[in-house]
Amino acid sequence: MNQDYIIPDNWSIIEEGFEPERVCSSESLFSIGNGAMGQRANFEEYYSGNTFQGSYIAGVYYPDKTKVGWWKNGYPEYFAKVLNAPNWIGINVKVNGEMLDLNTCTSVTEFRRELNMKEGWHNRTFKATMPNGIELKVDALRFLSLQEDEAGAIKYSVTLLNSDAEVTLIPYVDAGIENKDTNWEEKFWEPLAVNENGVRGFVTARTLKTKYTACTFMSNSITVDGEVKELTPVAEATKDLLSHTYTTSVAKGSTVSIYKFAGYVTSMNHEVEKLEEAANAVLDTVTTLGFDGLLQTQKDAWAKVWEMADITIDGDVKAQQGIRFNIFQLNQTYTGADDRLNIGPKGFTGEKYGGSTYWDTEAYCIPFYMATKDENVARSLLKYRYNQLDKAIENAGKLGFTNGAALYPMVTMNGEECHNEWEITFEEIHRNGAIAFAIFNYVRYTGDYSYVPEMGLEVLIAIARFWHQRATFSTNRNKYVILGVTGPNEYENNVNNNFYTNYLAQWCINYAAENVAKIKEEYGDDYARIMEKVALTDAEISEWKKVADNMYFPYSEEHNVFLQQDGFLDKELITVADLDKSQRPINQKWSWDRILRSPYIKQADTLQGFYFFEDQFSKEDLKRHFDFYEPFTVHESSLSPCVHSIQAAVLDRMEQAYTFYLRTSRLDLDDYNKEVHEGLHITSMAGTWMSVVEGFGGMRVKDGMLSFEPKIPAQWNGYTFKVNFRNHVLKVNVTQGGTTITVDGDQDLTILLNGEKATAKAALKTI
């Protein structure tokens, strides 16, 4: 744990006191988003201190050129970077001509931030004394509307505390922004037009190369002590910025407020020529509703989200706050409303990881969205990959694969590979397996097999073809081997026979072959259509099976475990517990070569396989592998503790499960990995959800039936969660005394509770 300034609260994230060195961290933690756009918790008013400005529009990116010393064949030409979008929140404040800047105020007191997760808004209040002696109070409330997802709203109030003064409020929209991660001080937005119309203003700009056009708009109104003040703004425009200056005399004790509606309309959803028109339409809608009206729709929309997705924890405020923070951020990032979008590892909270789609979606996020939303949302995430199958085949082709083999990109915005380090792009091929696994997982959970004949089978065939070609025969071992890969543990690169990868490869081939047979049998028309397209023969399937049936898995007789990769036992096997704390996190302390030859595991790797394929191993197997690998795991990936938490719970190690749970659920709030200032770990938040529902709740799908083996950490009085299973909404309530499972409405549902059949309407059992 690296920080603990967030005040525990069941429904809100709260910070009290102004500490400049916490600004970047809080900017991440208090981020807001609505699936279509996101905003770090930057101050509205000017701030000269250290800050990381970030506004993001879903799907808008820039292809940075790949630069390497020695170009290798097949390198992707571009690396997609998320772009900092124009600033829509800016409101500069001057009092008696002096700029309000928290960095130069002589005192700042009663500084408080609240991110209200129940209702979906962010509020910041403080008192400050300016260098000119003016004392004032600021109250700034803002939100990004879930209902009108092109709009945000801000109410920014200034109260004068010690004298009358002239207050100047300068709201602006600004496309002259820079990326934090830029190496070359380039700008990525080309300004096109700056216009204004009364109290409305518009800045239109276009991204370089990718040519996304965005009109950033605003409309402002002023009140003094609640009375509307009809002021005519003084407009100032540059090539990429428009500001409106409102000046008014304010008496001591009085409050001047500005209401700012603002946001983006982009060429992803509108004709380029009609962007200002679209912006006006959004402004018409939100001004008609008014600030309070729009805020009410926000509260209603979030209430609806929580109705299905909430998890309550009784008796442990920090744990409660953690899980709600995770659920809240996931819903801020992805709503399922637009099937061109996906879930970037940092969501809308930072620039790292290029804002693109990783295997995180399939491995971690799909279970969350399956269980807390309509199943179409998960189906839409699967379809995203089906839509990009041609590009995945093209991508494999660039690496020399043939016959319709597909390698999905490691990182993508539009189906093309847009990461560019060979040890990841070319070698972290296990991602292909997670995409197949997600199809299996979706069918298992939803019972909706129709996706497979409609779309999934083509994906499965292309992936099986990849694994068949990627394995090579080792005469030495008389087995098929998979050489030169990087597993989920990215602290090993270019290793041979990564257990997880080999296991997935075998499974993918078998699963594809099974489904080909099933569809041939049961979906004759689909089978004919697909075979026409992919030209798959029985002989080819036999070739696949030869690889799957003779796959090599490294194993240590001495330790009685599968080895993470061929060379694992050659390492200096010093456990994390014996590693000096000053060396952690190793990715910030050690050089890459030292990390690579160390035994330290960034995230569940062999254990990820045991998580996916739990049914294929005994509890005893799990225990041995967990005991062997856990001690070397540094959990420097956010995707790691959740899997370990679930497995610790399976092994009845509730203390350990609880510790991992806290680590995953409060990863960002407590900044375990010393990097929260860069943004939040959005995709791993779905893993936190899994550690409650699958870990503590012990939820599984077995033979088409939902099963639970609920457990409860000693620290908790009880917890509840809901899951949407095959059109039944189950509410699971676990207490120290027992478990109640109810089904919404009047349906009946037979489930397995601790191995025994029960009816879910009122399942109750002592643990």
Place this chain on the structure above:
Amino acid sequence: MNQDYIIPDNWSIIEEGFEPERVCSSESLFSIGNGAMGQRANFEEYYSGNTFQGSYIAGVYYPDKTKVGWWKNGYPEYFAKVLNAPNWIGINVKVNGEMLDLNTCTSVTEFRRELNMKEGWHNRTFKATMPNGIELKVDALRFLSLQEDEAGAIKYSVTLLNSDAEVTLIPYVDAGIENKDTNWEEKFWEPLAVNENGVRGFVTARTLKTKYTACTFMSNSITVDGEVKELTPVAEATKDLLSHTYTTSVAKGSTVSIYKFAGYVTSMNHEVEKLEEAANAVLDTVTTLGFDGLLQTQKDAWAKVWEMADITIDGDVKAQQGIRFNIFQLNQTYTGADDRLNIGPKGFTGEKYGGSTYWDTEAYCIPFYMATKDENVARSLLKYRYNQLDKAIENAGKLGFTNGAALYPMVTMNGEECHNEWEITFEEIHRNGAIAFAIFNYVRYTGDYSYVPEMGLEVLIAIARFWHQRATFSTNRNKYVILGVTGPNEYENNVNNNFYTNYLAQWCINYAAENVAKIKEEYGDDYARIMEKVALTDAEISEWKKVADNMYFPYSEEHNVFLQQDGFLDKELITVADLDKSQRPINQKWSWDRILRSPYIKQADTLQGFYFFEDQFSKEDLKRHFDFYEPFTVHESSLSPCVHSIQAAVLDRMEQAYTFYLRTSRLDLDDYNKEVHEGLHITSMAGTWMSVVEGFGGMRVKDGMLSFEPKIPAQWNGYTFKVNFRNHVLKVNVTQGGTTITVDGDQDLTILLNGEKATAKAALKTI
């Protein structure tokens, strides 16, 4: 072999006929240089066809920022790139106002280039018909002066063949040049001043970041039919270019010639404020000598080089041309005159490899310079590394090594690492061993032990410390292992227990320990001084020895060979002979991941160890390893065939040795690796020299005595070479009938000839 247009000739490289698609290749092959600067064989006159413009100043570079998707700790911040320097050769030609451009002429005949290696000049002649119907003949002779190494000279003559015409000659100097390899269209030279003074002109410019200032200067004179024509040039200047325009009427059959003296003076050798003054001084010297006078000094200087370095081959013109081309280019690249300089893999012929110093210098070049120059030249190359020891210690420190351990950079301009791919920079650590080996090799050859107490021992200790810390103990193997390295075969990355690396590491520790003991014994004062500095204890040496004595070497019982690395036998062991030719070169046809998991060896790796440490293995050992590894070697590094040629000769496989010899000596002339247009493979040219002297000549140093086991390929009548050994110059003449070894002057020298003692003055023995 990819091309064969170079006309065989004993002393010259000759091309006949104008083929636009050969232009870039010839620009490399006909490059000229004088150790201080170099020039690709670009045309003087304007050319609108495909060309790769390149002028280079030794030591002038630019630090390109490293850009990666995922920054790893310890990454070098910069990648040094060689900079294309201002153009000094340009002479545009207009006839009746129309620009001469070989790309637009309606006919080009009798086109001929000659690079005369004996005398060190380049000549190009052709006849052309211009679009306006003018027929003319051009004769352009140029050289970079060895004597005045800041100056080049050009004589460019135009003869009108079919009519009188107005001829305009426009010599210029131009700092507005670009790099071929730039990704972002940046310029790297900032223009400072453009001045002229009569027939002289000066353009001063400064490199960005590194702030090297160079004044590019010229002075021109015109003759018609040999008579000086006093023309006043019309000057035209931009911010980075100065041109002088000379216009004159020329009669049909007459010849107008321009003599252009030009070159660079830079801030590396002069005060920035006095660069024009320095340029004037150079121009004074060369204009006093005149073109013919300066050309005579050139012929004399090259005669002196050849007197010592020449190798003659009788009965095989192509082989003769090849070896002289190699010796010529090595001498164009590095003369030993400036100990701040070193030998870049492409010399002054291209931009690739950043123009920096690699391990090539120690592993390949030092033997050539030791034997063909005064021993101070080799000593100066060793000293270059001693001077950079502190930076090598700093570099190791960045990777977490302590206690004065040094890791020399993989690529450097000034002692800092300036390459930036982790699999090379962090892992190709065997370079450290080559640097220690070069000290051993120097002492062995020259008998000059004084270098070790003076400088070498500190380097050896720092390197031993590195290896001691870099090895780790494997409980599994009960041995020390070296994990995560890249060997000389860069077609494997991040492998464990690379035989060559482990062997070198063991050797380095032993050699350092031996020399510590010897210096303690024999050089008490030096010992005290060094120990004061490095604080080495006997206990530490014991720790080193523990690693060396228990080093692990992967071995295959089945094949009875050391394995290149732990995982080698898991690969699909298909020999190069069985690989479809369409797949070659694999580095241009295959993706990186496919190369990495293939068994194909880029360059001698295990065999490089057998080359360095020949005495420690039997001929039988060598044979087994050669037979095992040679079939998988694709020789896609220029540094590969020479080692294989030497070893084939040792194994009495003269046909194979001869084939490899041709491949190394004519690598660029015949463009075996399809990349000659990018520049020449300068450092490997020293390997070519080794394959004659050490391979065919069988020269070794044994127990302080020079030994020879001369062999001769069936294709040759005879060959001779000279070596400078401990102040004796031996001339070795091998014919099908026997070997004569003579010593220059009256000295006597006892040598070993085919294992028997002989006096070198007139050793003769039948092979």
